[in-house]
Amino acid sequence: MLFDSRLDPNQGVGGLARYPLAMMNHQTVVVDVRADIKSGGSPCSRILDSAEQLGEGDTLHLIAPFEPTPLYDVLGREGFVHESRELGNGDWEVRFTRKPKPVAPSGVPSVDESRDGCGCAAATGELLEVDARGLEPPQPMVRILDALATLPEGASLRAFTDRQPMHLLDQLALRGFRGESQENPEGGYVTLIHRH
Amino acid sequence: MPPTRTEGATVGPSTANAPSIGVPLRFILFGLACLAGAVGFLIARPTILSTYHYNQYVVAAAHLALLGWIASVVFGALYQLVPVALETKLYSERLAFAHLALQVVAVPGMVWSFWHWNLKHVGHWGSAFALGVGLLFFNVALTILRSRKWNPISVGIGSAISWLMLTVIAGLALAAAKCSYESIERLSGGNPLAITLRGLEAVSALVARFDQMSLMHSHAHLGVLGCFVLLIVTLSFKLLPMFLLSEVQNERRIWWVIGLLNAGLLGLVITMATRSAWKLLFTGIIMAALLVYAFELYAILRARKRSALDSPLRLFLWGLAALVPMAGLAAVLSWPGLPLTAFTGQLENLYGFLAVFGLISTALFGMLFKILPFLVWYGTYSVHLGRARVPALAEMYSSRLVQAGGATYLLALIVIIMGILLSSAGAVRWGGVALGAAVALHGVNFALILRHRARPQLQPMARAVKGT
Numbered sequence: 001m002l003f004d005s006r007l008d009p010n011q012g013v014g015g016l017a018r019y020p021l022a023m024m025n026h027q028t029v030v031v032d033v034r035a036d037i038k039s040g041g042s043p044c045s046r047i048l049d050s051a052e053q054l055g056e057g058d059t060l061h062l063i064a065p066f067e068p069t070p071l072y073d074v075l076g077r078e079g080f081v082h083e084s085r086e087l088g089n090g091d092w093e094v095r096f097t098r099k100p101k102p103v104a105p106s107g108v109p110s111v112d113e114s115r116d117g118c119g120c121a122a123a124t125g126e127l128l129e130v131d132a133r134g135l136e137p138p139q140p141m142v143r144i145l146d147a148l149a150t151l152p153e154g155a156s157l158r159a160f161t162d163r164q165p166m167h168l169l170d171q172l173a174l175r176g177f178r179g180e181s182q183e184n185p186e187g188g189y190v191t192l193i194h195r196h
Numbered sequence: 197m198p199p200t201r202t203e204g205a206t207v208g209p210s211t212a213n214a215p216s217i218g219v220p221l222r223f224i225l226f227g228l229a230c231l232a233g234a235v236g237f238l239i240a241r242p243t244i245l246s247t248y249h250y251n252q253y254v255v256a257a258a259h260l261a262l263l264g265w266i267a268s269v270v271f272g273a274l275y276q277l278v279p280v281a282l283e284t285k286l287y288s289e290r291l292a293f294a295h296l297a298l299q300v301v302a303v304p305g306m307v308w309s310f311w312h313w314n315l316k317h318v319g320h321w322g323s324a325f326a327l328g329v330g331l332l333f334f335n336v337a338l339t340i341l342r343s344r345k346w347n348p349i350s351v352g353i354g355s356a357i358s359w360l361m362l363t364v365i366a367g368l369a370l371a372a373a374k375c376s377y378e379s380i381e382r383l384s385g386g387n388p389l390a391i392t393l394r395g396l397e398a399v400s401a402l403v404a405r406f407d408q409m410s411l412m413h414s415h416a417h418l419g420v421l422g423c424f425v426l427l428i429v430t431l432s433f434k435l436l437p438m439f440l441l442s443e444v445q446n447e448r449r450i451w452w453v454i455g456l457l458n459a460g461l462l463g464l465v466i467t468m469a470t471r472s473a474w475k476l477l478f479t480g481i482i483m484a485a486l487l488v489y490a491f492e493l494y495a496i497l498r499a500r501k502r503s504a505l506d507s508p509l510r511l512f513l514w515g516l517a518a519l520v521p522m523a524g525l526a527a528v529l530s531w532p533g534l535p536l537t538a539f540t541g542q543l544e545n546l547y548g549f550l551a552v553f554g555l556i557s558t559a560l561f562g563m564l565f566k567i568l569p570f571l572v573w574y575g576t577y578s579v580h581l582g583r584a585r586v587p588a589l590a591e592m593y594s595s596r597l598v599q600a601g602g603a604t605y606l607l608a609l610i611v612i613i614m615g616i617l618l619s620s621a622g623a624v625r626w627g628g629v630a631l632g633a634a635v636a637l638h639g640v641n642f643a644l645i646l647r648h649r650a651r652p653q654l655q656p657m658a659r660a661v662k663g664t
Contacts, residue, residue, distance in 0.1 A: 034504075066441065066501035089503055134441055134501060138570065138589070142581055149582035149657075163438070166280055171578055 026057040034065050034091060051075055051096065060096040066134060067092045130159045133188055141168045148177060148193065157193040164189050217575040219292045223272025224568060226300055228642065230264025231557075233307075235632045238612075242624035245549060245616050248541040250409060256310035258416075261552050263325065264303045266424055269560050271299065271332060273567055274353070274427075278339055281349050281434045287338035291331045298328035315374040322371060326364040333357050348450040352430030355458050359422025366415045372396045373403035406469055414465040416548070421482070422461050424556050429453060429489055431563075432516070436493070439509055439566060441502045445495035449488055456485030473532035483523050506590065507598035512562030514602070518554035522547060538619070546616045553631070554609055561605070561638060565598055569645050576652050585655040592648055593641045601637035608634055 029050050033043035051060050060080070062068065071094070072082055080096040087093055130147045132140035144159045145168070151157055159165070164181055172179040172193060181191040237257040238244065244254045279286045286292065305321030336357055340350050377397045383390035403411065433450050437443050444450065463478035493516070505513070525547040534540060569589045577586040608630035615623030 065503055091503065136439055136441060136502070138573065141578075142586075145582035147582075163280075167574060167578065171581065174579065175582070 026059065027054070028059040028061050028095075029054065030061045030063070032063040034063060047071065048074075051078065051080065051098075054098050056098050058098050062094045062096065063087075064092050064094070068094060071096075128155055128157050130157060132159055132161050134162065137163070138167065141165060141171065144168055144191075144193075145171060145175070148172075148175065151195075153195075159191045159193065160184065160188060161191065162188045165191055216289060217276075217571040219289065219296055220272035220276040220567070221571050221575075222296055223268045223275070223299070224564065224571075226296075227265045227268030227272065228639065230260055230268060230303065231635060232632075232639075234261040234265055235628060235635055238628035239625055239632060242615070242621040242628060245545055245612065245624045246619050246621040248538070248545075250412070252310055252313040256307050258548070258552070259310055260303070260307045261557075262419060262424075263306065266552070266556055266560065268299060268303070269564065270424060270427060271295065273431075273563065274332070274336065274357075276567060276571065277431060277434075278336055278353060281353070281431065282339060282343035282345055284339060284343040284345075287335050287342060291335045295328040295331045295335075298324050298331070302328060315371045319368060319371045319375065322364070322368050326368060329357075329360055329364050333361050348447065348454050349430055349434055352426060352433075352454045355454070356423050356426040356430065359418055359426065359461065363415060363419035363423060366411070366418060369399050369403050370408075370411060370415060373400040373408075375400065407471055410469050410471050414469040417461070417468065418465055420548075420551050420556070421457075421464075425551075426454075426457055426461075428516075428556065428559050429457065432493070432512075435563065435566070436496055436509075436512075440496065440500035440505075442496050442500035444492070445499055446492060449492040449495075453485050453489045453492065456481055456488065460485060476527075476530045476532060479526050479530040483527070486519055486523060507595045507602065508562045508565035510562070511565070511598065511602050512559050514606075515555050515557070515559030515562060518550050518558065522550050522555060525550070542616055542619060546613060549612065549616060553612075558605065561601075564638075565593065565641070568642060569593060572645050572648050576648050577654075580652075580654055583657070585657055587648070587653050592645050594644060597637055597641045597644075601634050601641065604630055604637060605634035 031043070031047055031050050033047065036043035036046075047060070047062060054060060060075075062071070067084060067086070075082070075096050079099045081099055082094050082096045084092055084094040128147065128151065130144050132143050135143070140159075140161045140163075144157070144161075144165070147157060147159075159168075161168075165179075168191065169179050169181060176196050177193050178196055179191050179193045181189050184190045234257055237253075237260065241253055241257075244251075244257050275286060275292050302321045302324035306318055306325060309315070309317035309321055336353065340354055343350065375396070377393050377400070380390055380393045380397065383393070433444055460478045460481035464475060464482065466472075467475040467478055525543060528534070529540070529543060529547060566589075569592045573587070573589055573592060580586055608627050610627075611630055612624055612627030615621070615625075615627055
């Protein structure tokens with residue numbers, strides 16, 4: 001059995017709990033981010049911090065108010081497989097289980113290096129990505145600027161947002177970046193950000 | 197659409213695209229001061245709601261609430277939201293500042309003149325107010341033209357401001373009709389003042405052909421329904437999906453809502469002014485628009501990714517719920533041949549009160565708890581993003597206080613509604629006291645938000661603490 005059936009999704013709301021599964025010698029960490037997101041907070045760093053601490057065979061049990069699709073790619077690159085399930089009231093539970101860690105190709109930053117504060121960044125060579133769709137303003141701007149704070153020299157950032165990031169573009173200028181935003185054919189906007 | 201690009205450093209939060217927070221914030225603060233004044237009027241003179249509404253005190257209080265409180269907040273919100281909704285820069289911030297100055301001077305002047313029933317001065321102050329609205333119209337029209345976005349949102353905003361212009365012109369015409377023009381005799385023919393006065397006299401003669409009460413009701417519907425309700429409906433199509441993490445489900449429905457509201461309103465104000473029995477038909481068209489609106493709203497709510505509704509959004513939706521009893525009252529009051537009795541007069545008071553304090557004010561409070569924290573947050577913390585941990589918007593105010601303010605407000609509405617229906621000045625006064633308490637509770641919350649301007653609450657970034 002992969003999951004501990006004793007887990008109550010409502011337990012530890014907004015917090016983090018550990019449930020060692022003695023029989024399998026693996027642990028499951030529950031992270032419920034519903035309260036964080038409801039209060040406008042940014043829980044993704046907490047999710048990635050929790051994921052980082054997991055060993056092979058350990059599971060991150062995430063409960064969120066929507067399907068956290070960007071995390072599938074992000075944690076997938078860190079060697080996690082996932083199983084997701086809708087809970088019926090719009091909430092989702094996703095169980096990420098760590099498989100043997102792949103070796104990152106040289107020149108491609110790991111998730112740690114590309115962390116953007118939301119953890120929804122996907123590293124692709126010198127072009128990092130932040131998927132800030134599905135967030136209430138001003139969270140997209142917060143996440144993108146957090147990501148830029150650790151952007152490696154020479155790298156660029158591609159940000160996906162639901163709306164044109166009007167206020168972000170101004171903040172980029174103040175920080176010595178240049179941004180170019182255009183409609184994404186798949187919906188929303190894509191903003192390409194470079195240093196001056 | 198061509199890409200939007202920004203380059204080069206600029207100073208302060210008002211930069212290449214985003215409007216500065218100064219104009220919207222000042223409009224909102226002025227609006228809140230006017231609301232406190234309007235509630236004070238209600239407590240001091242509760243007969244403005246417990247007796248028939250055509251007297252100078254009702255007119256003064258109504259203009260303080262509508263132009264001072266509602267219009268100021270709406271103007272401030274428009275200067276903030278129009279660039280965001282249309283995804284372009286505001287045409288001119290200088291014009292917006294000029295509008296603010298005119299608003300702050302004109303509204304108290306108009307209210308004072310109404311209170312003392314000096315219609316000549318109402319005309320003077322009203323002209324200053326009209327100039328401000330003209331600046332808004334010009335500024336927004338050029339912003340819409342710049343965005344080149346012809347969608348239901350831009351059409352809704354454009355038509356709402358056009359209705360507002362018409363409201364102001366109608367109001368000035370009504371004031372002109374109540375003035376006398378003896379001084380024309382003493383002026384020479386070519387004198388510019390004489391020419392102006394002759395023009396006003398002609399307007400006065402035209403207005404005098406209509407029933408004055410019906411014209412006043414038309415004027416009120418132009419402003420309340422044409423501007424404020426249409427704007428709330430239009431902007432909700434942009435704001436609700438944004439805050440609910442949802443999407444508009446059917447754009448054709450939005451076109452129908454905006455189209456039917458505009459068509460219904462045009463017919464309504466004409467049939468109202470001419471006392472035509474066809475008024476009921478246009479009331480029906482507006483109700484059909486609201487029904488389509490309810491369908492789309494329900495679809496947006498169902499598609500939302502955020503299951504829990506926060507307190508500000510609940511307030512906003514409670515405000516919209518007032519449309520239901522208002523629509524029922526509108527159907528009754530539009531009925532052909534309905535006699536004007538003491539009771540139907542009170543129903544008219546109730547209809548107006550529900551529009552101003554039930555629908556619009558409640559919805560505005562809801563949106564203020566979204567807009568005001570953002571304005572303060574952006575002005576205070578945007579430069580620190582990525583460098584320090586800044587509070588989330590929801591951490592800037594107390595949700596419990598929002599709920600307490602909302603509950604007290606609801607209690608106040610119930611007591612005042614009872615007072616109106618029973619023609620009880622005492623009940624209206626006590627309801628006014630509860631309304632004052634609700635406004636004070638919301639005021640405390642607004643002060644909590646504004647405190648961040650004086651005392652920013654910054655913390656070191658988590659990664660710096662952890663050394664990761």
